[in-house]
Every structure is written in structure tokens, then in C-alpha cells.
Amino acid sequence: MKTATIVGAGLVGSLWAVYLSKAGYQVKIFERRPDIRKAEISAGKSINLALSTRGWKALDAVGVGDEIRKIAIPMTGRIMHDLEGNLTYQPYGKEGQAIYSVSRGGINAKMMDIAEEYGNAKIFYNEKCVDVDLENGIVYLENTENGEKSAVQSDLVFAADGAFSAVRYNAMQKLDRFNYSQNYIEDGYREILLPANTDGSYKLDKNALHIWPRGRFMLIALANEDGSFTCTLFMPFEGENSFETLTSKEAVDRFFKKTFPDFYDMMPDIADAWEDHPLSSLAIVRCYPWTHGKTALMGDAAHATVPFYGQGMNCGFEDCTVMWELMQQHGDDWDQIFREYQRLRKPDGDGVQDLSLHNYHVMRDYVADPKFLLQKKIEAHFSEKYPDKWMPLYSQVTFSHIRYSEAFKKGQEQDAIMKKVMAQFDDIESRWNSEAVENAILAELK
């Protein structure tokens, strides 16, 4: 029987096991951490995840989507909270379209079940990857509990071990001509748990992603199944309005009261909960090549991104779709599959990172800008009338399978057109849905 080793029992590794099993591989997964299904889920350095169309496609293709639907909460749009507590709603897409909030711990545990059940995978825990013979498919491991060392050889090795991939660090990075970068953004984040009401009900509309955009920083909230919200404050590490200024309970209390008053009303004890979760950093990791010999990087190990487009997991799942399609074309010619995989997919790894950085600015700043909201309204209106001429960028990324690299490019072109057209009308606020504006856009599209 053909054998495959996966390093990392995270989301991508677990899903990829199901695909490999379907292709006739016997799969072993080695995971550095203990089984999170048995241990307490660790105090989250996590942001709630948002599943969207690309993710669902990869899950449904191997029949495991419905397992995840059970724990997912649909969000049909963003709700912005301003300084006075006024709310503005902006739908993500068309009627019936939504992204789906899942807790990282919840989906990860469920994906491990799926790997075992649907992928017949055997998962080994507390197994740290200390080296890899990339060309011969040998993974060297050290058990973190008893220090025992072992080596596992298989036909193929897949590194799905995350942004700080041990396979990449211990083996790939030592290859001659391996390009690599890790770039931290200036902002960090801290998670805050907004509890349910005493009767278990939600304190906010659960079917929206809540944002408190404040220019250089922002707070967001995504619903959990139990009535709570996982909230995340994104903010610079240093400077005015930064984490370095929020080091006392008094400072935290004052900051939330002043900056997020409606949030503060829901959680007046925020200062006590402030240190429940650690302050964490955010990085973009780029590298190339993604494959060598019998080994391939997938998911965050190949293209870790910042979380602002909610596409990290979706992109990792789409790696499975891409690899699977190449397996259909090239059978067992893995040299060819790996070559095509990295050639085809690298621009989209870069693309999802470019998009994530772009949306970072959109979320913390532009979503509070009337001009931006007007632009989005015109786009949505035009797109509804001319669906084959215009798909808004957010929809391309979230509700389509258009390549990330193409979406990023097209998004920039569309933005330039909209800026040009909007500048042509002094009274754009009142004429936003007029025929004249439509015709101006149509003229630009020619």
C-alpha cells in the first residue's frame, strides 16, 4: 500500500488526510502538541475563523462539509459600531450569501475526528519534527514526553505544520536557493471573551461580524455556539493608542470606556479579563520553492498570512483542491504534480497575502469612511444589474473560486475605475444609482 506522512494535525493536515486516503494512501499524522480533544483547549492565541466558499468546496468534495456545518454560525454581513454606539450594516454579498464563524478549537477537534474517521489516518501526538530528509521522504521525530527519537519513511511527506513549520525551518530553509521571508506587521492582537447573557442568549446579533473600526486600530467580534463572542483587539504594539500604553487595569478600563463605549457597557469588567489571553503578533511568511523531492508544504507552512480577509484556512483548504485536481491529471507522477502545484499555486499564496494586507486597511479604516461605503454601495448596485460585468472584490475572494492572484489584480482595476467615475460627479451622493453613473462605469469597462 502507498504511504504518506503528514506533519501537523491542524486543519489542513486533517483534511488532506481524507483526500490522500481517497487516493489509496495509508496516512500517518505527526502532531507536536497533545490531543486537544483530551486536554483543555489552551488559552487561545486564536482568532475565530470564517469559513467561506473555497473552504466549503474542499470539505464537500470529500463529503465532510456537513460535519462542519453543525458547528458553524452564518454571518451575512458586517455591523460597524461607531463611537456613539450607532450601528451600520453592510452585507457581505447577495441575498443568501454568508461566511461562517467557527471556533478554532472546535473546528480543529472536529477535523481530527474527520481525519481518523473519513481518512483512516493514525494521529501520533507529542511528536516533534526535528529534521526531514526531503528527497527520501524520511521524517525524524522526537517525542516531547519521553524524548524517544524515531524516523518514519514514506512515499510522500506533506508539511501542514503551520506558520512556524518545523519542516520548513529544519529542512527547507537549509536548501540552497530557498527564498524565505517572515515579516511581522506593526500590530499585535489580544483576544477577549464576551460572555453570553445570564440566560445564555447573545449580547449582539450573532449573524454578523461586528467591527469597531477606529482608524489605526479596531476591535472585532464573532459569535460562538454557546452565546459568547470571541473578540479580538488589533492594535499597534508601540506608540499612541497601543498595547504598550495598556499595562494597568485603570488604563484598560479608561480606554474601553472612551473608545468602545457600547462594548464597555456589555463588559464593564473588561479590565479584569484583559490578561486572560496573551498579547500575540502577526506575520506574513513567504517562501519558494514549496516542494523538494518527496516533500511538499501546504497551508500556512507555505503561505501564512494575517487574518484580515478570513482566508487563511480557506486558502489552505483550497491547496487540497488544487493538489487533488493535479492528482487527477497526472496520476502517480508526483514529480510532475509537485512541480505544477508550486508553479500554479505560489502566485495565489502571494495573492491571498496581498489581499489580507489590503483588507487590514479596509477593516480598520475605510469601513468607517462614508466615501468607501458609498463606493461599495454603487459597486453592489452595478454588480446586481450587470453580474457578468462586475463582481465586487469581496465576493471574488469570498464567494467564488477565482484565483486569489487574479482577484487581487481585478480588485485594483475596479477600484481605479470607481475612483475615476465617482470623481466625475459632484453630486454622487444623490445620483449614486443613476443611469449616468452606470453609463460612466460601462464606458470605463470598454
Place this chain on the structure above:
Amino acid sequence: MKTATIVGAGLVGSLWAVYLSKAGYQVKIFERRPDIRKAEISAGKSINLALSTRGWKALDAVGVGDEIRKIAIPMTGRIMHDLEGNLTYQPYGKEGQAIYSVSRGGINAKMMDIAEEYGNAKIFYNEKCVDVDLENGIVYLENTENGEKSAVQSDLVFAADGAFSAVRYNAMQKLDRFNYSQNYIEDGYREILLPANTDGSYKLDKNALHIWPRGRFMLIALANEDGSFTCTLFMPFEGENSFETLTSKEAVDRFFKKTFPDFYDMMPDIADAWEDHPLSSLAIVRCYPWTHGKTALMGDAAHATVPFYGQGMNCGFEDCTVMWELMQQHGDDWDQIFREYQRLRKPDGDGVQDLSLHNYHVMRDYVADPKFLLQKKIEAHFSEKYPDKWMPLYSQVTFSHIRYSEAFKKGQEQDAIMKKVMAQFDDIESRWNSEAVENAILAELK
């Protein structure tokens, strides 16, 4: 007595030992390789080095410049060899200015002597750095001959262990928020030794750097003391005219005969010597921060660059100058020294890399372009007449102490001015030294 540990007995580590000794530190240096003064110098993955003004300043400040002058050969300009064997000479600077060719092996051995003699440093060989406690100044070592492990604690640790720094890889890169990138350029290089004539004389003018510029690739030659030249072919790894096409003796012979005919005449057995030296790659390494706790990166460990401006060693030596000046200002306040060092010096690490990449294009392409040579001639003429208004970029980098970051910026401004002025005159070839051209430049400078 105050103690310091240096990782790496290369050029920068050896020189820095002399400075530290002068400041009252007892210095130990740990070097991964055996003592090159006792072993055969390994088949070079090296390019001859060119010492220039910044390097000499750092050497002379601690009185060791004259030791190096003994083994250095002055080069006053470039000699370009075209396809017909015609030569064009371009001086590097003004009368009396030169850069100095030194062999890497030769200067490295000499610098180790200097570290021991002038720096009272004890050098330990075959000691591989496997980890560092950056905050407590503990270097963990493993002897590559007997496998013995040891740990050395000192007041300060300096990592001068090169582009693939073990300190950076094993310790710095694991720090949260450490930005890092390694980017290989598309070209590799292969060294060729052009022997002396049978009577020991040089086959080419020894007081020039020879270039065979061929657009997408180039050959260079720098004189050694023994009458030979160390030559280097820089060329893409893949594609037309690439290393992948030069895999047989016939192909190598044909290529040199056709592309470098005058070189081929001097070395008709080039095909036999082709594999004497390995094919090597070239990378730019950027990172930040450069210091943490009691540890600082210096030289290539902080800012490895491609060799096309001949500034890698000079920049590393200048790191010593900068650190030394900060020691004069801040005494033993190393927190302050390290903070200032990285804040001040990082832009110049980036600057020397930007300059190196820029000169890569200049050397392989523009130096054969009559328009470029004319521009340089006009600049030299103008600069001679108005020395306080214009210093050519090459002189700023090579014959001054202007910060690399400023030189790069100023170079771009000057280039824009020259392009603009030259476009104003249809007959620029004949009027290049006219008053009209001078006035046009002066007008732009206002």
C-alpha cells in the same frame, strides 16, 4: 576583567576583537571551521575582495591597516573587454584613488593573526554554535571533531558568523517579531583561476578590475599577488546562456571561445579547469532587530549582500567603526549602544544591499553602453569642476564615508538629473563638456 565572545573568526569578527581588546575586554572567538592558516585553503567559494575607503578607516583606526596593505593590490579603474577584445578604461575615481584587491583566503589568515596579536584574542576552532541565550550572553557550542558540548558565558556576545549566521538562525530567528528574509538572485557564480605566465608575470594589467560585460552575464578578474587572477563568471542558473547549458567540456570550450575570445586566448584549457571550483549561489539577507539582550549581529550576519559593489567587507568593517563611536558616546551602557547601533545602522545595511543590486545591473550591462559611459564622463568632468556640488555615486560609496542609505538616495537623484540634462541636447556626444551642459546641470541642482 570584562569579557566578550565573538562567534566567527572571519574578517569582521577578527577586526572587532581588536577594538574590544582596546576597550578592555578579554575576547574569545569561536570558529566553526578549522584554522585555515594550518589547513589547505579550501577550494574557493570566494570572490576576491576589494578594500576601499570605509574598510581602510576601520583598519587604520586600530593601527592594523599597514599589515593588510602588504598583501593588497591597487586597482585604479575598470577595464572593459568587448567581443573583439577591444579594451575601454574607466577610472574609479580621481588621480590617486584606488580600490585594493585582496584574496579572501589571504586576508582572512592575516586578520586572524591580527586578532591574536593586536586583540589578544584566543581563537577556538571547530566550534559550532548550536544555540545562544541572547539575554544572558551564553553561547552553546559543539566541537565538530570530538562532539564535546560546552557553554560560554560572557558580558557581551557578537555574532560575526556570516550570511548563514548560526546565532541568527538558532536564536534570533526564533524571537517573536524578528523580521527576516533571504532572497537569492537568479544568477550564480563560478570561480576560475587564470594562472600567471610561465615567468610569473601577469597576463593582464594587474592594477585594474577587468570586466567582460555581456548584458545578462559577465566575467570579472582581480589580480592576486602571485601573478594569477581570480576570475568569476556571474550568470543565470537557468535559460539561454546559463550554467545549466554549460555541463560538458565541449559546451564550455565553445562558450568561452565565442563569448570571451581574448580571455580564451589566455586560457585555452578553460574547459579542463571549469569544475575546479563549485557553482555557487548569491543571496541578500535582511533582518531586524540586529540586537537582543547582550547579543548583537555584525557584518554579513546582519546584512549579507551580493558582491557587485565590492562593499560587503567594507560595510562589515564600518559596522566596527559605528559601534566603536557609540562606545565613545555611551561608555559601558550597552543597552543604549545596541539600541543606537541598530537604529542608526539598519538603513545603511539596507542601503548597501540596494546599491549592490543596482551595481549588478551597471556592471553586467550598462558598463558596455556608450550612453552610460558618456554620462559617467560628464559627471566626472562636472564633479572635478564643482567638487562640492557633485560627487559621483561610485565615489560616494567607495571613496567617502557618506552613509550608504544617503549615497543610494543621492545617486538616484543625480541619475535623474543627468538623464534629464542629457535629453536636452541632441548633440550631447560633442558638447558633453560644454558650458551649456554645465549650466543645465547647475540649474537642476538649484
